[in-house]
Amino acid sequence: MGRGKIAIERIDNTTNRQVTFSxxxxxxxxxxxxxxxxxxADLALIVFSSTGRLYDFASSSGMEAILERYQEAKEExxxxxxxxxxxxxxxxLSGILYFIS
Amino acid sequence: MGRGKIAIERIDNTTNRQVTFSxxxxxxxxxxxxxxxxxxADLALIVFSSTGRLYDFASSSGMEAILERYQEAKEExxxxxxxxxxxxxxxxLSGILYFIS
DNA sequence: CGACCTATGTATAAATA
DNA sequence: TTATTTATACATAGGTC
Numbered sequence: 001m002g003r004g005k006i007a008i009e010r011i012d013n014t015t016n017r018q019v020t021f022s023x024x025x026x027x028x029x030x031x032x033x034x035x036x037x038x039x040x041a042d043l044a045l046i047v048f049s050s051t052g053r054l055y056d057f058a059s060s061s062g063m064e065a066i067l068e069r070y071q072e073a074k075e076e077x078x079x080x081x082x083x084x085x086x087x088x089x090x091x092x093l094s095g096i097l098y099f100i101s
Numbered sequence: 102m103g104r105g106k107i108a109i110e111r112i113d114n115t116t117n118r119q120v121t122f123s124x125x126x127x128x129x130x131x132x133x134x135x136x137x138x139x140x141x142a143d144l145a146l147i148v149f150s151s152t153g154r155l156y157d158f159a160s161s162s163g164m165e166a167i168l169e170r171y172q173e174a175k176e177e178x179x180x181x182x183x184x185x186x187x188x189x190x191x192x193x194l195s196g197i198l199y200f201i202s
Numbered sequence: 203c204g205a206c207c208t209a210t211g212t213a214t215a216a217a218t219a
Numbered sequence: 220t221t222a223t224t225t226a227t228a229c230a231t232a233g234g235t236c
């Protein structure tokens with residue numbers, strides 16, 4: 001975009017990299033917020049700049065809740081389906097599965 | 102964007118909401134990946150759709166490492182600065198602080 | 203540095219297949 | 220319901236101050 005097209009590779013010039021980081025970070029945060037609202041999605045975004053500064057965004061349920069939900073989703077529980085799995089998708093589509101904690 | 106402008110509020114029509122979710126999720130993931138590469142940023146994105154399906158993206162250091170780094174950044178350690186803080190920014194700008202574990 | 207300015211490249215809302 | 224098309228709205232690279 002902008003006046004010229006750029007390749008998606010690390011920007012070597014420090015000043016330019018920081019300016020681009022600032023602009024794109026703002027754009028990404030905005031898009032994340034929009035997705036959460038428009039589609040009723042639960043999402044978390046964590047960004048550390050190359051200088052170590054932290055920026056984050058979480059939808060209404062809150063960062064901690066989302067991170068816990070993520071850990072839960074990644075675990076395999078005895079007798080509990082993993083919401084990431086294909087079988088869970090199938091059960092949801094079939095109307096058999098409505099919710100996974 | 103697109104043929105018409107839409108308000109940023111929950112999309113009531115289920116089909117429309119799912120189509121929009123699919124498109125915007127893809128766009129958000131792409132932007133996240135670009136920011137990580139262009140600006141050498143460390144980032145994690147976690148998205149749960151309204152039906153509970155999980156989608157995620159993490160830059161090269163990996164999801165677990167980023168989540169741990171996030172928890173570290175949010176904690177106050179005895180004698181260790183919080184990288185989120187203004188004082189840390191000041192020390193970085195002054196060239197006094199280079200790295201925070 | 204952050205704020206503003208535009209020419210361009212992208213993302214995407216609706217419609218359609 | 221998923222893929223493609225296309226008209227528009229939006230994001231943003233490069234400049235300026």
